[in-house]
Amino acid sequence: MLIDSHCHLGRFSERGDLDEVLNEASLAGVNRMITVGTDPDEWKLYQSLSARHEGVIDFAVGLHPSEVDSNWETKLEELRKYLELGSDHCPVAIGEMGLDYFHLPKDEEEKQTAIELQKQAFSAQLELARECGLPIIIHCRDSFDDCVKILDTSKTVWDRVVFHCFSGGKDEIDRINLRGGRGSFTGIVTYDNSSCEPVREALIEQGVERLLIETDCPYLTPVPHKGKENRPSYLRYTFQRIAAILQIPVLELEDEIAKNTLSFFNLK
Numbered sequence: 001m002l003i004d005s006h007c008h009l010g011r012f013s014e015r016g017d018l019d020e021v022l023n024e025a026s027l028a029g030v031n032r033m034i035t036v037g038t039d040p041d042e043w044k045l046y047q048s049l050s051a052r053h054e055g056v057i058d059f060a061v062g063l064h065p066s067e068v069d070s071n072w073e074t075k076l077e078e079l080r081k082y083l084e085l086g087s088d089h090c091p092v093a094i095g096e097m098g099l100d101y102f103h104l105p106k107d108e109e110e111k112q113t114a115i116e117l118q119k120q121a122f123s124a125q126l127e128l129a130r131e132c133g134l135p136i137i138i139h140c141r142d143s144f145d146d147c148v149k150i151l152d153t154s155k156t157v158w159d160r161v162v163f164h165c166f167s168g169g170k171d172e173i174d175r176i177n178l179r180g181g182r183g184s185f186t187g188i189v190t191y192d193n194s195s196c197e198p199v200r201e202a203l204i205e206q207g208v209e210r211l212l213i214e215t216d217c218p219y220l221t222p223v224p225h226k227g228k229e230n231r232p233s234y235l236r237y238t239f240q241r242i243a244a245i246l247q248i249p250v251l252e253l254e255d256e257i258a259k260n261t262l263s264f265f266n267l268k
């Protein structure tokens, strides 16, 4: 069984081809996935998808740093409701949350304000995560030092933390692993450009023990479909490439990753 530990199913659902996409995933052996909500509309949609596709779709709720604005506190009040469900169809993780310094306003003053708001919303979500004890999905783009600093000062339990779409190198993965955290890898490892070499080095450095694998679809399509829209069924290509990089049989990798994913997200 392959589990896509991080995807965004909203586009397929809105377009009306989700059933087709799920069917195709199942044929490719991808029988389970976690769809990650980044704003209040998505949380609602993903909760209903997970209710409709029990045992196939689980969901996470978080306020993505690029969705943070001056209204973030109201949004987090909304998020809190999902964490208080305490029933079926509750989220399996909180996130994605974090810092994104890649998409920021050009104006220096607006930029600093945006960063400050992102930091506040990130810290507040870590606080929520501590209260509810759920695993934490981190989105970190061009902001590694600040992400680590905020996680450290928040006294977060690092073994519940995954840096999704890990795109750093050996040094960064060491800093995460030493604290007890982990990185989740995407189709980036299948890209042959030399700028992706450090990501492959980080993958080897972390090894299989704590590894998670994801599509982050509809983004980051792996080779050989790069350029097309990504979907959960393409997870298989990333698995094949990772098995080759780590020099272990694909089936063994599948077992290890299923085990890691089920236990990290506490899936039943």
Ligand SMILES: [Zn+2]
Binding pocket: 096, 138, 139, 140, 164, 165
């Ligand atoms: Zn992300």
Ligand SMILES: [Zn+2]
Binding pocket: 006, 007, 008, 036, 096, 216
């Ligand atoms: Zn994502």
